[in-house]
Amino acid sequence: xxxxxxxxxxxxxxxxxxxxxxxxxxxxxxxxxxxxxxxxxxxxxxxxxxxxxxxxxxxxxxxxxxxxxxxxxxxxxxxxxxxxxxxxxxxxxxxxxxxxxxxxxxxxxxxxxxxxxxxxxxxxxxxxxxxxxxxxxxxxxxxxxxxxxxxxxxxxxxxxxxxxxxxxxxxxxxxxxxxxxxxxxxxxxxxxxxxxxxxxxxxxxxxxxxxxxxxxxxxxxxxxxxxxxxxxxxxxxxxxxxxxxxxxxxxxxxxxxxxx
Numbered sequence: 001x002x003x004x005x006x007x008x009x010x011x012x013x014x015x016x017x018x019x020x021x022x023x024x025x026x027x028x029x030x031x032x033x034x035x036x037x038x039x040x041x042x043x044x045x046x047x048x049x050x051x052x053x054x055x056x057x058x059x060x061x062x063x064x065x066x067x068x069x070x071x072x073x074x075x076x077x078x079x080x081x082x083x084x085x086x087x088x089x090x091x092x093x094x095x096x097x098x099x100x101x102x103x104x105x106x107x108x109x110x111x112x113x114x115x116x117x118x119x120x121x122x123x124x125x126x127x128x129x130x131x132x133x134x135x136x137x138x139x140x141x142x143x144x145x146x147x148x149x150x151x152x153x154x155x156x157x158x159x160x161x162x163x164x165x166x167x168x169x170x171x172x173x174x175x176x177x178x179x180x181x182x183x184x185x186x187x188x189x190x191x192x193x194x195x196x197x198x199x200x201x202x203x204x205x206x207x208x209x210x211x212x213x214x215x216x217x218x219x220x221x222x223x224x225x226x227x228x229x230x231x232x233x234x235x236x237x238x239x240x241x242x243x244x245x246x247x248x249x250x251x252x253x254x255x256x257x258x259x260x
Contacts, residue, residue, distance in 0.1 A: 010175030028097035032138040044104035050078040060105040220254040
């Protein structure tokens with residue numbers, strides 16, 4: 001049975017989109033058909049991680065929301081982009097594994113229109129269900145807008161699982177508490193915390209224990225600040241470039257927990 005998984009953070013800059021892209025690659029690496037939808041319409045960016053440019057995007061989520069096309073037409077198969085980089089190295093997505101990206105528009109005028117006019121949020125739910133059916137998806141990952149707005153609440157409410165990304169930062173601790181409380185009221189079946197960009201000077205076991213006690217919630221991973229991640233600078237998907245890295249191994253366990 002297909003699963004819908006939201007990836008969320010209360011604040012920007014937590015590595016939410018990077019985490020979404022990494023999870024999509026790991027799930028596709030299991031031979032699953034994965035959809036990734038960028039609902040961060042005000043500040044889209046996940047397309048960069050899949051090697052897409054503005055010219056590669058014929059239709060976007062914005063076009064669907066404004067009635068210009070069916071949502072399936074916005075889906076771009078990015079599997080080939082990930083299966084070979086400039087060195088020609090073949091990566092880990094096997095035959096049968098597939099990643100479809102539904103991008104939001106990166107055109108300034110269309111972003112401004114969203115901010116000025118908004119859109120019918122109810123169309124999102126219809127779109128999610130259509131994507132799962134028409135693309136025969138095993139998993140749909142929703143890269144949400146940071147904070148809590150109407151579309152984010154909808155995404156969380158219809159999800160089978162929710163991954164909340166946070167940093168070990170006091171502002172993140174407070175804001176994340178709001179997200180956790182809302183998710184519990186919406187009866188999300190599974191909720192997993194990921195603590196990202198953790199300074200290596202901290203005791204990771206202590207960080208994990210503090211987060212678990214603060215939110216009474218499973219901590220799937222405490223991930224270190226990574227020089228390799230910073231050097232990659234969103235020019236690819238980390239887990240494919242560094243398949244043996246400890247971060248990759250931790251995210252593999254998170255991916256498995258999210259679809260169990």
